[in-house]
Amino acid sequence: MTRRSAPAAAPSLRPGSGIGRDEELRPLRRDAEVNLGRILSAARDVFAEHGYEAPMETIAARADVGVGTLYRRFPTKADLFGEVALAARRRVREIAHDVLDTVVRDEAVFEFVRRCIAVPSVWRATISAPPWGSTHGTWLTEFSPLLAEIVERSKDAGALRREVEITDIVVLLKAVRAIADLCDTPGSKPSLRFLELSLDGLRPGHEAPAQPPLSVGQLAKRLDRH
Amino acid sequence: MTRRSAPAAAPSLRPGSGIGRDEELRPLRRDAEVNLGRILSAARDVFAEHGYEAPMETIAARADVGVGTLYRRFPTKADLFGEVALAARRRVREIAHDVLDTVVRDEAVFEFVRRCIAVPSVWRATISAPPWGSTHGTWLTEFSPLLAEIVERSKDAGALRREVEITDIVVLLKAVRAIADLCDTPGSKPSLRFLELSLDGLRPGHEAPAQPPLSVGQLAKRLDRH
DNA sequence: GCCTAACCGGAACTCACTATTCCGCTTCGG
DNA sequence: CCGAAGCGGAATAGTGAGTTCCGGTTAGGC
Numbered sequence: 192m193t194r195r196s197a198p199a200a201a202p203s204l205r206p207g208s209g210i211g212r213d214e215e216l217r218p219l220r221r222d223a224e225v226n227l228g229r230i231l232s233a234a235r236d237v238f239a240e241h242g243y244e245a246p247m248e249t250i251a252a253r254a255d256v257g258v259g260t261l262y263r264r265f266p267t268k269a270d271l272f273g274e275v276a277l278a279a280r281r282r283v284r285e286i287a288h289d290v291l292d293t294v295v296r297d298e299a300v301f302e303f304v305r306r307c308i309a310v311p312s313v314w315r316a317t318i319s320a321p322p323w324g325s326t327h328g329t330w331l332t333e334f335s336p337l338l339a340e341i342v343e344r345s346k347d348a349g350a351l352r353r354e355v356e357i358t359d360i361v362v363l364l365k366a367v368r369a370i371a372d373l374c375d376t377p378g379s380k381p382s383l384r385f386l387e388l389s390l391d392g393l394r395p396g397h398e399a400p401a402q403p404p405l406s407v408g409q410l411a412k413r414l415d416r417h
Numbered sequence: 418m419t420r421r422s423a424p425a426a427a428p429s430l431r432p433g434s435g436i437g438r439d440e441e442l443r444p445l446r447r448d449a450e451v452n453l454g455r456i457l458s459a460a461r462d463v464f465a466e467h468g469y470e471a472p473m474e475t476i477a478a479r480a481d482v483g484v485g486t487l488y489r490r491f492p493t494k495a496d497l498f499g500e501v502a503l504a505a506r507r508r509v510r511e512i513a514h515d516v517l518d519t520v521v522r523d524e525a526v527f528e529f530v531r532r533c534i535a536v537p538s539v540w541r542a543t544i545s546a547p548p549w550g551s552t553h554g555t556w557l558t559e560f561s562p563l564l565a566e567i568v569e570r571s572k573d574a575g576a577l578r579r580e581v582e583i584t585d586i587v588v589l590l591k592a593v594r595a596i597a598d599l600c601d602t603p604g605s606k607p608s609l610r611f612l613e614l615s616l617d618g619l620r621p622g623h624e625a626p627a628q629p630p631l632s633v634g635q636l637a638k639r640l641d642r643h
Numbered sequence: 644g645c646c647t648a649a650c651c652g653g654a655a656c657t658c659a660c661t662a663t664t665c666c667g668c669t670t671c672g673g
Numbered sequence: 674c675c676g677a678a679g680c681g682g683a684a685t686a687g688t689g690a691g692t693t694c695c696g697g698t699t700a701g702g703c
Binding site for chain 1: 689690691692693694695699700701
């Protein structure tokens with residue numbers, strides 16, 4: 192995609208610089224600050240809606256800003272996406288923790304999945320990924336423990352089939368995302384129906400599926416190969 | 418995509434000419450006949466694997482033939498795809514009829530879905546579609562009655578939740594396709610596991626989902642908008 | 644109010660990717 | 674053995690998207 196020859200290396204993601212990058216060397220001029228906010232917000236929405244494929248111009252338009260402005264703030268598209276994805280991951284972690292803290296045991300997984308999906312501007316950026324690097328690999332590794340804990344809770348509460356693995360949950364999220372891309376409109380979201388139907392398939396009362404689950408490593412590898 | 422200005426009109430699909438186009442005006446030279454077979458087979462596989470996006474060169478390479486040869490036989494990519502899709506639709510109809518004829522009532526839908534998916538080189542071409550025209554619309558309209566009959570059977574046998582509509586089945590097929598794209602390798606197919614899990618969600622014993630189903634018309638419109 | 648460093652918009656440039664065409668060469672088959 | 678039918682694949686041409694560039698604009702310190 193990008194011309195740069197470095198094949199699998201993610202561009203400078205400067206892990207430290209979150210959205211609130213106020214404490215930069217030189218503070219931004221007021222108008223620039225406003226534009227930066229606009230850009231990040233637009234990028235969040237547009238990436239959420241169209242994934243990494245979305246053209247920079249679309250983001251610029253949504254932010255009501257010229258493309259040049261995007262590039263003054265973020266050297267490359269990947270940098271911009273990285274910023275958005277970082278915020279998204281942060282958000283997912285919050286959701287996971289909140290679910291563990293406040294949701295009754297048996298509803299844990301279901302609630303987690305529902306909440307992830309309820310924040311489209313966030314989960315899309317996390318679940319979908321740019322073509323470079325092992326984004327999914329890192330993402331999966333990062334969230335495996337948390338997700339495993341959530342899954343375990345629901346299993347212990349007898350609300351989730353014991354055969355279900357965390358990779359099944361991730362796959363389900365992916366599937367719902369695909370359906371959302373295909374069928375959802377602002378007004379009606381068949382993907383939510385599909386989600387509920389599929390979640391029901393994860394509840395106890397069915398025979399164990401013949402097909403074995405994927406390991407986290409396998410799944411990561413496969414998701415990243417695109 | 419195509420340079421031709423006719424915007425939404427499917428190119429000459431000459432409904433009559435199936436794969437066995439032996440009875441043409443002038444019979445093909447023996448070697449050309451062989452190549453034609455190779456091309457159709459390659460197109461079937463490649464479209465199955467990558468959808469309409471697959472470049473003509475890929476198909477040519479798989480058929481071990483030059484692109485020129487493709488174009489001598491099929492004026493445009495859409496024509497080639499049309500041919501493949503036609504065969505695919507034919508195949509799906511066969512499957513549907515066979516299921517209705519030979520499968521026990523309660524397994525009808527499940528078996529139908531499984532069989533559709535088991536013929537990747539076919540179902541991909543049917544489920545995925547080229548950017549022109551209302552392919553899904555026609556497809557859905559064409560198969561609705563048959564699919565409805567299959568669904569009805571399983572419902573009557575008490576093996577399928579009454580709330581499930583035929584659009585739910587189509588959506589499920591789409592989702593499995595997406596997962597297959599993402600995760601399947603020749604050696605292992607997590608999409609099959611996902612399929613089984615999701616199918617279980619369609620069996621009785623769960624509360625009715627809150628989200629309403631899509632009508633066939635709505636679904637067709639949405640799938641065709643890409 | 645003035646001046647300049649920061650900013651801005653968005654046209655233009657580049658590059659990658661493909662459908663499709665073209666044409667000199669090869670091969671079937673009478 | 675000859676010509677028509679085929680063939681391969683380089684060349685053509687259109688498209689789309691990331692990135693660069695630069696003349697014009699504006700915030701904000703003095």
